[in-house]
Amino acid sequence: MPSHILISGGAGYIGSHAAYVLRQQGYDPVVVDNLSTGNAWAASFGPLEQGDIGDREFICSVCEKYKPVAALHFAAFIDVAESVRNPAKYIENNRDKAAIFFKTLNSCGVKKIVFSSTAAVYGETASVYSTVGGSGPVSELYPTKPINPYGQSKLEAEAYLRMMDADGLRSVTLRYFNVAGAAPLEAQIGEAHLPETHLIPRLVMPLTDMPQSFLSALGMEKDFAIYGSDYSTPDGTAVRDYIHVLDLIDGHVRALVYLLDGGETAIFNLGTGKGYSVSEIVAAARKVLGRPDFMPKIAQRREGDPAVLVASNSKADRILGWKPTRSIHDIINDAAAWHRSSLYQDAMKAKLKAAA
Ligand SMILES: NC(=O)c1ccc[n+]([C@@H]2O[C@H](COP(=O)([O-])OP(=O)(O)OC[C@H]3O[C@@H](n4cnc5c(N)ncnc54)[C@H](O)[C@@H]3O)[C@@H](O)[C@H]2O)c1
Numbered sequence: 001m002p003s004h005i006l007i008s009g010g011a012g013y014i015g016s017h018a019a020y021v022l023r024q025q026g027y028d029p030v031v032v033d034n035l036s037t038g039n040a041w042a043a044s045f046g047p048l049e050q051g052d053i054g055d056r057e058f059i060c061s062v063c064e065k066y067k068p069v070a071a072l073h074f075a076a077f078i079d080v081a082e083s084v085r086n087p088a089k090y091i092e093n094n095r096d097k098a099a100i101f102f103k104t105l106n107s108c109g110v111k112k113i114v115f116s117s118t119a120a121v122y123g124e125t126a127s128v129y130s131t132v133g134g135s136g137p138v139s140e141l142y143p144t145k146p147i148n149p150y151g152q153s154k155l156e157a158e159a160y161l162r163m164m165d166a167d168g169l170r171s172v173t174l175r176y177f178n179v180a181g182a183a184p185l186e187a188q189i190g191e192a193h194l195p196e197t198h199l200i201p202r203l204v205m206p207l208t209d210m211p212q213s214f215l216s217a218l219g220m221e222k223d224f225a226i227y228g229s230d231y232s233t234p235d236g237t238a239v240r241d242y243i244h245v246l247d248l249i250d251g252h253v254r255a256l257v258y259l260l261d262g263g264e265t266a267i268f269n270l271g272t273g274k275g276y277s278v279s280e281i282v283a284a285a286r287k288v289l290g291r292p293d294f295m296p297k298i299a300q301r302r303e304g305d306p307a308v309l310v311a312s313n314s315k316a317d318r319i320l321g322w323k324p325t326r327s328i329h330d331i332i333n334d335a336a337a338w339h340r341s342s343l344y345q346d347a348m349k350a351k352l353k354a355a356a
Contacts, residue, residue: 004068005256006068006070006071006072006105007030008072008073009074010031012042013042013189013192015031016043020045020249022253030062034052047066049065059105059108063104069260072252073098073114076116077093078150084304087149087153091153094153094157095153098157102171106169115157115172117173119271120151121144122142122143122144122151137312158173161173171265174251174252174267177242177269177270177271177311179243182335182337183334195220203224203281207285208289208336214345223296224297225296226296227305228302231308232307236279237278239308241272241311242272247270247325250322250324271324281332
């Protein structure tokens with residue numbers, strides 16, 4: 001018997017992939033999204049209930065209508081640089097509204113929640129990197145010291161959710177590292193942020209020869225810039241752990257099954273355990289996209305960006321049986337196919353027109 005799963009933020013990049021995979025696996029996803037940054041076209045794998053996670057009455061009415069057995073909570077603001085400029089916006093949406101959402105779900109009988117958190121809760125981990133001299137994986141026991149309001153807002157939402165365990169609400173917090181890539185093109189979903197701040201799309205799109213006017217409108221330069229080449233890493237550029245969005249969603253489905261089977265409240269990292277510097281990602285993109293001529297420029301570091309973030313994923317492997325299977329080449333290929341597609345380009349042109 002299929003079960004309704006409530007997906008907050010299911011019109012966004014990662015939430016839409018969750019709805020796609022859950023639908024394929026026989027669940028009935030129900031998307032709750034206020035479309036503040038998401039796209040109605042991405043919420044095509046079940047009903048879209050448009051509204052805000054902080055609106056108790058609305059969330060209760062959705063719970064009454066569908067009787068979801070669990071919720072996956074993706075809805076949030078995600079732009080680190082914006083969070084530095086406007087911390088209150090992030091604390092309000094990512095922490096305060098999340099707390100209302102958790103409480104409302106619990107009171108409406110939805111007592112299993114999978115929460116999208118982030119490696120940004122760990123903050124600066126470069127010291128670990130240099131002491132181990134390798135990929136410097138960060139386990140869930142690593143101290144949490146976020147260095148930007150985005151990470152802080154997520155950490156505080158995590159703490160609130162864990163506190164609700166005492167009220168019978170069981171949760172899995174998933175701390176993601178850098179999510180990228182896309183589902184196969186026939187799914188018609190992919191990363192579509194405005195402005196686009198993530199490295200893989202910012203790198204891939206200029207390499208697919210999009211017109212400068214389109215790139216500028218999306219908040220990008222024709223020349224991809226490496227932000228900072230003076231970090232304490234082997235080649236001076238920041239090191240990150242890139243996880244394919246479909247591997248990430250496989251982790252969510254396993255977390256969901258774990259909770260439905262009676263699993264206890266827990267935290268898991270979802271990353272590959274392998275770090276790539278920005279220069280290494282650029283080299284991979286040159287190879288995968290056939291652009292050996294490509295030479296990025298170097299720009300200033302961005303505020304709030306740590307030098308290194310690489311996951312230890314052994315806990316997710318041990319308890320959830322989760323292992324990422326897709327490579328950095330898969331990520332670049334799938335992202336490029338999505339950004340080249342007319343669906344992506346037409347959708348972003350329509351979004352830009354509506355915003356003008
Ligand atoms: N993209 C990444 O690399 C990454 C990395 C770590 C963690 N995360 C986490 O994953 C989650 C999803 O990220 P994403 O990249 O898909 O972001 P996204 O912006 O594409 O999607 C977020 C969705 O949430 C919706 N939303 C925001 N506030 C809402 C509210 N108050 N009520 C209802 N809907 C609301 C937006 O309209 C949007 O559709 C976020 O919680 C983010 O913190 C993302």
